Amino acid sequence: MQIVASELHRGHHSVELDGGQLIESWEGPARADLIGSALRAAGHDFIEAQPIDPALLGSVHSADYLEFLATAWARWESSGAKGPGAMGFTWPVRGSHPVRPRDIHGQLGFHSSAADCAVMPGTWTAALASAGIAATAAQLMTRSGSTTYGLCRPPGHHSTADQFGGYCYLNNAAVAAQTVLNEGASRVGILDVDYHHGNGTQSIFYDRSDVLFVSLHADPLTSFPYFAGNADEKGVGRGAGFNHNLPMPHGTNFDTWMDALEVGLASVESARCDALVISLGVDTYEHDPISRFTLTTADYQPMASRIRALGLPIVVVQEGGYAVEAIGDNVVSFLSGLSG
Ligand code: Q9C
Numbered sequence: 001m002q003i004v005a006s007e008l009h010r011g012h013h014s015v016e017l018d019g020g021q022l023i024e025s026w027e028g029p030a031r032a033d034l035i036g037s038a039l040r041a042a043g044h045d046f047i048e049a050q051p052i053d054p055a056l057l058g059s060v061h062s063a064d065y066l067e068f069l070a071t072a073w074a075r076w077e078s079s080g081a082k083g084p085g086a087m088g089f090t091w092p093v094r095g096s097h098p099v100r101p102r103d104i105h106g107q108l109g110f111h112s113s114a115a116d117c118a119v120m121p122g123t124w125t126a127a128l129a130s131a132g133i134a135a136t137a138a139q140l141m142t143r144s145g146s147t148t149y150g151l152c153r154p155p156g157h158h159s160t161a162d163q164f165g166g167y168c169y170l171n172n173a174a175v176a177a178q179t180v181l182n183e184g185a186s187r188v189g190i191l192d193v194d195y196h197h198g199n200g201t202q203s204i205f206y207d208r209s210d211v212l213f214v215s216l217h218a219d220p221l222t223s224f225p226y227f228a229g230n231a232d233e234k235g236v237g238r239g240a241g242f243n244h245n246l247p248m249p250h251g252t253n254f255d256t257w258m259d260a261l262e263v264g265l266a267s268v269e270s271a272r273c274d275a276l277v278i279s280l281g282v283d284t285y286e287h288d289p290i291s292r293f294t295l296t297t298a299d300y301q302p303m304a305s306r307i308r309a310l311g312l313p314i315v316v317v318q319e320g321g322y323a324v325e326a327i328g329d330n331v332v333s334f335l336s337g338l339s340g
């Protein structure tokens, strides 16, 4: 299988607010390095990502947001702020109709949904490279007709058109899906198997019928991102019926998870998708330090085999997974199931 990767992720390691303290984030460079070495050991071919096309990025994210992300670190530093990462401290109030503030501190709140990540000196470079990986992998898949994997880091599925959060800055899965559409597909499915609901991806495509979003995740009543991911969120306007959430409780095991997968795949089949983007989080793993499902390394192979049986062309983008000691094996297990 063709693997698309980049070294440029390494300049990004955020701080995160965790239990009221700023810690070095669970989402760090070791994740991609360990996945990369496991994939090399398993004999996969690596291809360097192409730079992302700004027009493609602009079709997924707002121009204001992209300008903000590109300049946030420099503006933070010149504001005299001393913190290790640029973070907001106040967010739009429920029910308000906020005007975009002018200064960096106001914009950090306006353009973020969580205080679990910040804009660091290397964030923009890493996020651009990650989105470039997704676009390159998607293009490679459409042109070769075979499955590709984008070793994206930082992850993307919590990023909306104009907000970062949940360790995500640019929405790589959305970039991949839009790329497949631009290459001629009529409808693309996104299957998000990360432990956390892909609130960013959902919101980007919520009113569109050319992208079906199906997500299996921990119930937002008790898990991040808390404010999206419920079963009654089904899309609006032309997108009505093209958003399918399958929330599950803490402690969910592989059998229960696979039952939900059947329900989700039925939606993919009835929407007649031309291709599938998989948002692959392996934070459903039993020993993930920040998650509460009980899947094992071996489970990822039959999971992927079942998805492969749909017979659709597939591009995989990497999302979460924080048990670094097992992250390489978990991804290799999944990709072995996709290869048959
Ligand atoms: N420090 C992805 O898996 N957790 N993001 C914050 C408090 C947020 C996970 C915990 C989890 C985000 C891509």
Ligand code: ZN
Residues within 6 Å of the ligand: 194, 195, 196, 281, 283, 319, 320, 321
């Ligand atoms: Zn996750």
